[in-house]
Each structure stands twice: as structure tokens, then as C-alpha cells.
Amino acid sequence: MSEANGSVVEIRDVSKRFPGVQALNSVSLDIKPGEVHAVAGENGAGKSTLMKLLSQLEKPSDGKILVEGKPVRFRNPRYAQRLGIAMVHQEFALAPHLTVADNLSLGREDSHAGLIVRGTEKRRARKLLERVGLDLDPGRRVSSLSVADQQRVEIAKALAVDAKVVIMDEPTATLTEAEIDDLFELIEQLKNDGIAIFYISHRLEEVVRIADRVTVMRDGEVIETLSKGDFDESKLVRLMVGREIDTLYPKEKAEIGDAVLRVEGVTRPGVLLNCSFEVRAGEILGLAGVVGAGRTELARAVFAADPIASGRIELDGKELSLGSPGEAIAAGIGYLTEDRKGEGLAMQLSVEKNITLAHIPGPGIWIDRHKERSVAEGRQKELDIRTPSLHRAVEALSGGTQQKVVVAKWLETDARVLFFDEPTRGIDVGAKAEIFKLMSHLAARGRAVVLISSYLPELTNMCDRIIVVRDGQTVGELKRDEFDDERIMALASGMEREAA
Ligand SMILES: Nc1ncnc2c1ncn2[C@@H]1O[C@H](COP(=O)(O)OP(=O)(O)OP(=O)(O)O)[C@@H](O)[C@H]1O
Ligand SMILES: [Mg+2]
Known part of the structure; x- marks a missing residue:
């Protein structure tokens, strides 16, 4: 890493205005190789917007983003990918009617350069699938896979473009408990490979379980960044909402009728x-x-x-x-x-x-x-x-x-x-x-x-x-x-x- 602090991505004083909304206001944070950095905050706090700026789906209004110490220009999502930033979309980002192998080569620069040698493509796909723990035929259509497996294909797709940073925005929303455990295992593996992960979830117990650091956002601003050991669920809630929530499950007593x-x-x-x-x-x-x-x-x-x-x-x-x-x-x-x-x-x-x-x-x-x-x-x-x-x-x-x-x-x-x-x-x-x-x-x-x-x-x-x-x-x-x-x-x- 060329930058002294060893960050793979650094976001410096970044702001984003939409008509009528200041979605982000001078946000700064960074992520290191092999780190899971969670971003927590209430609905509309600006989490997804921040990730969209990183993956160049949206253009910052202000501020700087540095990748491995170098400021990057804003171009398009493909460019962000080339810089090593990949987003794992929860739904609909894969082409469901295409095969797994086709999906894995879609994002790659060379796939549209000329003829694809089918055999090579399949072999490559198999290797990538292995890395995410999927043992299936790359010739299968994506639509025939479970949601959890589709997500793995998404992650494999990130690996296919040599991602250094993988963004997961609410990745567990449609997973079962067992699938969540599997995903967390895979995240550990990615960490060991030195891949940095931005993790967004409203399930704070997940955040506590998996994050090395958490940045809490409120109304487009960073409230605090905390390291493992310095946060638990109730502290995160307090920082997120800026007040105590007395009860999560306010069940009233009701008369049960016919x-x-x-x-x-x-x-x-x-x-x-x-x-x-x-x-x-x-x-x-x-x-x-x-x-x-x-x-x-x-x-x-x-x-x-x-x-x-x-x-x-x-x-x-x-x-x-x-x-x-x-x-x-x-x-x-x-x-x-x-x-x-x-x-x-x-x-x-x-x-x-x-x-x-x-x-x-x-x-x-x-x-x-x-x-x-x-x-x-x-x-x-x-x-x-x-x-x-x-x-x-x-x-x-x-x-x-x-x-x-x-x-x-x-x-x-x-x-x-x-x-x-x-x-x-x-x-x-x-x-x-x-x-x-x-x-x-x-x-x-x-x-x-x-x-x-x-x-x-x-x-x-x-x-x-x-x-x-x-x-x-x-x-x-x-x-x-x-x-x-x-x-x-x-x-x-x-x-x-x-x-x-
Ligand atoms: N394309 C857009 N045009 C206008 N306003 C937008 C746009 N995208 C996001 N916003 C606004 O920016 C603010 C931040 O939204 P963002 O989606 O980043 O929140 P979030 O933290 O991801 O929330 P959630 O937990 O609900 O996903 C919100 O007020 C939202 O309405
Ligand atoms: Mg969001």
C-alpha cells in the first residue's frame, strides 16, 4: 500500500446533495485490507449513497476518494471495478437467464474483446466458484439457483475482477440462519485473502459479530467510528438514533375474539x-x-x-x-x-x-x-x-x-x-x-x-x-x-x- 496509513480506500470529506436533500455531509472514513468495516445508521442516514459514490454509480458533490493512497477520478461503475471496488447487489444484478459462467465473465474487461473460448471460460468459472465454496456446474442458469447461491455467484463475480474492496449492502436480508453462517464463513475467508469488506446491515447482532470497525451515520454525517470491543448492540442503537429506545417489541394486550x-x-x-x-x-x-x-x-x-x-x-x-x-x-x-x-x-x-x-x-x-x-x-x-x-x-x-x-x-x-x-x-x-x-x-x-x-x-x-x-x-x-x-x-x- 502506498499510503502511510495502509488504507485500501479512504473517503475524505465527501458530500452528496440531491435536489432537496443533503444525503451526505463531509463524510470521512477508511478501510484497510482484510478488514470488515460496517456502516450502521437509520433509514436514510446515507449508507447506500456512500457506497454508490464509492462504486461510482453516483458522483460526489464534494470531497475526495483515494484508492491505495491515490485520489481517483469519477467516471463510471466499470472504472470503479477496475480500481478494485465491487458491489454485491442483493437482488436482480445477475442476468438470470444466462449461465453462471456467462455471468462471471460479464463484468470482465476482456469478455467483449472477441471470441470467448467456452472451455477456458468454464474452467475459470469453476475456479472462482470454488473460492466461494460453490460446487455446481457453471453451465447452469442463474435462475435455477437459490438466493444464497446467487449471492455467492455475485461474490465470485467480484473476485473475477480482482476486487480489493467488496461492498455488501444488506446481504443477509433474504438468507436463512444457516445461510448467514455460511456467508460469514466466506467473509472470513475473503478477509484472509486481504480483501476489505464494507458491510451494511440493520441487523446489529450481525454487525457486532462480524465487524472489525463500525462507522455510525446519522442524517448524512459520521457520528463515530468504533473498533471491535468498543461497541455492542445497545451502544450502536443509541448512537444511531441519538436517543434510547425503550422497547423494540411493543406488544399490547388484546382481547382475542372470534x-x-x-x-x-x-x-x-x-x-x-x-x-x-x-x-x-x-x-x-x-x-x-x-x-x-x-x-x-x-x-x-x-x-x-x-x-x-x-x-x-x-x-x-x-x-x-x-x-x-x-x-x-x-x-x-x-x-x-x-x-x-x-x-x-x-x-x-x-x-x-x-x-x-x-x-x-x-x-x-x-x-x-x-x-x-x-x-x-x-x-x-x-x-x-x-x-x-x-x-x-x-x-x-x-x-x-x-x-x-x-x-x-x-x-x-x-x-x-x-x-x-x-x-x-x-x-x-x-x-x-x-x-x-x-x-x-x-x-x-x-x-x-x-x-x-x-x-x-x-x-x-x-x-x-x-x-x-x-x-x-x-x-x-x-x-x-x-x-x-x-x-x-x-x-x-x-x-x-x-x-x-
Ligand atoms: N437518487 C436520489 N435522488 C434523490 N434523493 C436520494 C436519491 N438517493 C438517495 N436519496 C436520499 O438520500 C438520503 C440517503 O439515502 P440512502 O439510500 O443513502 O440511505 P440509507 O442509509 O441507505 O437508508 P436505508 O437504511 O433505508 O437503506 C435519503 O434521504 C434519500 O431519500
Ligand atoms: Mg440503503
């Missing part, structure tokens, strides 16, 4: 088999299971987003036969999807429009703009949705802020039963507590709530009852006084046969 939704024997060939559960007024029901167990599919089936082959769905004692999500909403079923980009939000529309979108306007066809505005303002305040204007397109908001908009949108409906599918993914601690509080309020006012989460503490703290889903089947049920992490995990992974 069954609102009853699902019986719902089957969708190859996806769901004979699924049954009910949820009562005032109750929060948890759906536990590993990623891919079929919880989302079950919610989608109830919401009429997918057809079912057989089974019965009752709302307030009346059998439903729903043809579409629109009919489900009208009947009183709400579903907050886990995929906010794909289904949850209209990215080009304003925050205000998105919040009021799911609400079916009353009689008449015109929309009351004043009402729309005041509804949106109310929710903005309640959920602390940080945007300079409600007219701003949702796509310009930070990831977590987008998720808050999804929640706001569904709170506007009169749904009798609401499915929350991974509602806290990518959401900061303060906002998480807010969302749980709202969920709890809804239940306490007699609505039925179904919570899907891959993070067990959320379920065990917030739910009155938990149903475990595995391989498209409902395989177990636990009441609140029976909650037991190990038992739930065992049921979810099929390590235990439920005693009849």
Missing part, C-alpha cells in the same frame, strides 16, 4: 399442500419457517394472487371465492408483500399517491385531493417517513423508507385481516418498533394480523400464536406460553417429527 379468517386445506399443486390455520380478531398470528418454506405462497393464495386447486377460505364465517387481489382487498384482506419493488409500490409515483393507492375511494369516481394529502401527512408523521416532499417519487427514497410507505399504504385500508410479509426487512430499529406498535394497535382494535418473519425474535415477541410452515405445509402450532426457539427451528427445518 375467528376472522379461517383457511382449510388450501392446496396448490407443487407449492402448497393441505394448509390450514385460523386467525382471530385481536390476534397476531406468526408464520414461521425457513426462506422458501411456502409462507409467502400461502399468503398469496389467501389474497387470491395465485389460484388454488382446492381448499376453503372463510372470512367472518362466510366462505369466499375470490378471483383477484382486488376482490380480496374489497372483501377485507390486506397483504403487505415482501417484495416492495415488484409488487408493493409504484416506484414512479409519489409517496402520497402510493400511500393512498390501496384505499378504494368511496362512492363517486373522483379522488379527494385534500383528503389524500392529509391522510398521507398523518401517516408520514406517525411512521416518520423521511422525505423532503410527499410529491417525491418513491424510487428516490432510501430502501427502508420505501418499506415504511408500503406499511402506510396498507394501514389506510379497512382490512379485517392483514398479512405482513417480512415487514421489517431493511428497516432500522426505530422504525421497526414503530411498525410493531402499529401492528399491535391494529390487533388491539379487533383486526386480525398475520406476521411472516424469518427473524425468530420478532415472532416470539409479537405473536400470540405461531404456525410453522415447511415444504408448503402447515406442520406445527405453538401458543405463546409454548414458544421455544429450538422447537420452532426444529419444526421449520424438519429435524423433528411433531409428536401427534
Whole structure:
């Protein structure tokens, strides 16, 4: 390293202004070879923006970025890659219809220079895959891989361009516990190879576990950089939000009433088999299971987003036969999807429009703009949705802020039963507590709530009852006084046969 302090990347007094927002204000930090440097902060703190400047997706308004001691010019993401900075995107960055080998050579400079010798390419791919612990045929299509394996291919892609710094922005959002452990092992390995890793996650226990240093950001500024041993979860929370958060899981006591939704024997060939559960007024029901167990599919089936082959769905004692999500909403079923980009939000529309979108306007066809505005303002305040204007397109908001908009949108409906599918993914601690509080309020006012989460503490703290889903089947049920992490995990992974 040419620079005396041995940093592979140094960010010096970097600022970034977007219209109406100072996303970063004179930020300085550095990263050393073989170091995991975590960046923590609430939604909208500027974490992703900082990483976008590093990977040259966005241009800094001010300041300097040095790679191995030399100031770098701003050009484009390809140039950043050549400097050794690679970003591991969580989703959609690979070309799903291409093979693994093709994806691995896509980013490389020489791949478009002329003919690619297929055999060489495959051999090269195999070597890279080995380095990330993947034993699979490079000729396979990316779309046939699990999310975790796709992520490994992404990391392999970073290695293919000889990355010195790998950026991981919320890499564990869609991984199971076991896959997270595997990822952390791989990160250790990358560290040993001298690769520096920027790690962003809202799961602070991960940060504490893996980071050598943490930089906490708030409102576009660096609050503090701490070394291992000087931070724990509660200290990070305090620095992130600038105040104490009294409770992460504000569960209200609610009177549990009659069954609102009853699902019986719902089957969708190859996806769901004979699924049954009910949820009562005032109750929060948890759906536990590993990623891919079929919880989302079950919610989608109830919401009429997918057809079912057989089974019965009752709302307030009346059998439903729903043809579409629109009919489900009208009947009183709400579903907050886990995929906010794909289904949850209209990215080009304003925050205000998105919040009021799911609400079916009353009689008449015109929309009351004043009402729309005041509804949106109310929710903005309640959920602390940080945007300079409600007219701003949702796509310009930070990831977590987008998720808050999804929640706001569904709170506007009169749904009798609401499915929350991974509602806290990518959401900061303060906002998480807010969302749980709202969920709890809804239940306490007699609505039925179904919570899907891959993070067990959320379920065990917030739910009155938990149903475990595995391989498209409902395989177990636990009441609140029976909650037991190990038992739930065992049921979810099929390590235990439920005693009849
Ligand atoms: N392209 C853009 N145009 C306008 N404003 C933007 C743009 N990208 C980000 N911002 C704003 O910059 C600020 C920082 O956003 P950023 O995405 O960096 O936050 P973050 O810390 O990654 O948050 P999260 O935890 O929610 O992902 C936010 O106020 C966001 O709305
Ligand atoms: Mg972000």
C-alpha cells in the first residue's frame, strides 16, 4: 500500500446533495485490507449513497476518494471495478437467464474483446466458484439457483475482477440462519485473502459479530467510528438514533375474539399442500419457517394472487371465492408483500399517491385531493417517513423508507385481516418498533394480523400464536406460553417429527 496509513480506500470529506436533500455531509472514513468495516445508521442516514459514490454509480458533490493512497477520478461503475471496488447487489444484478459462467465473465474487461473460448471460460468459472465454496456446474442458469447461491455467484463475480474492496449492502436480508453462517464463513475467508469488506446491515447482532470497525451515520454525517470491543448492540442503537429506545417489541394486550379468517386445506399443486390455520380478531398470528418454506405462497393464495386447486377460505364465517387481489382487498384482506419493488409500490409515483393507492375511494369516481394529502401527512408523521416532499417519487427514497410507505399504504385500508410479509426487512430499529406498535394497535382494535418473519425474535415477541410452515405445509402450532426457539427451528427445518 502506498499510503502511510495502509488504507485500501479512504473517503475524505465527501458530500452528496440531491435536489432537496443533503444525503451526505463531509463524510470521512477508511478501510484497510482484510478488514470488515460496517456502516450502521437509520433509514436514510446515507449508507447506500456512500457506497454508490464509492462504486461510482453516483458522483460526489464534494470531497475526495483515494484508492491505495491515490485520489481517483469519477467516471463510471466499470472504472470503479477496475480500481478494485465491487458491489454485491442483493437482488436482480445477475442476468438470470444466462449461465453462471456467462455471468462471471460479464463484468470482465476482456469478455467483449472477441471470441470467448467456452472451455477456458468454464474452467475459470469453476475456479472462482470454488473460492466461494460453490460446487455446481457453471453451465447452469442463474435462475435455477437459490438466493444464497446467487449471492455467492455475485461474490465470485467480484473476485473475477480482482476486487480489493467488496461492498455488501444488506446481504443477509433474504438468507436463512444457516445461510448467514455460511456467508460469514466466506467473509472470513475473503478477509484472509486481504480483501476489505464494507458491510451494511440493520441487523446489529450481525454487525457486532462480524465487524472489525463500525462507522455510525446519522442524517448524512459520521457520528463515530468504533473498533471491535468498543461497541455492542445497545451502544450502536443509541448512537444511531441519538436517543434510547425503550422497547423494540411493543406488544399490547388484546382481547382475542372470534375467528376472522379461517383457511382449510388450501392446496396448490407443487407449492402448497393441505394448509390450514385460523386467525382471530385481536390476534397476531406468526408464520414461521425457513426462506422458501411456502409462507409467502400461502399468503398469496389467501389474497387470491395465485389460484388454488382446492381448499376453503372463510372470512367472518362466510366462505369466499375470490378471483383477484382486488376482490380480496374489497372483501377485507390486506397483504403487505415482501417484495416492495415488484409488487408493493409504484416506484414512479409519489409517496402520497402510493400511500393512498390501496384505499378504494368511496362512492363517486373522483379522488379527494385534500383528503389524500392529509391522510398521507398523518401517516408520514406517525411512521416518520423521511422525505423532503410527499410529491417525491418513491424510487428516490432510501430502501427502508420505501418499506415504511408500503406499511402506510396498507394501514389506510379497512382490512379485517392483514398479512405482513417480512415487514421489517431493511428497516432500522426505530422504525421497526414503530411498525410493531402499529401492528399491535391494529390487533388491539379487533383486526386480525398475520406476521411472516424469518427473524425468530420478532415472532416470539409479537405473536400470540405461531404456525410453522415447511415444504408448503402447515406442520406445527405453538401458543405463546409454548414458544421455544429450538422447537420452532426444529419444526421449520424438519429435524423433528411433531409428536401427534
Ligand atoms: N437518487 C436520489 N435522488 C434523490 N434523493 C436520494 C436519491 N438517493 C438517495 N436519496 C436520499 O438520500 C438520503 C440517503 O439515502 P440512502 O439510500 O443513502 O440511505 P440509507 O442509509 O441507505 O437508508 P436505508 O437504511 O433505508 O437503506 C435519503 O434521504 C434519500 O431519500
Ligand atoms: Mg440503503
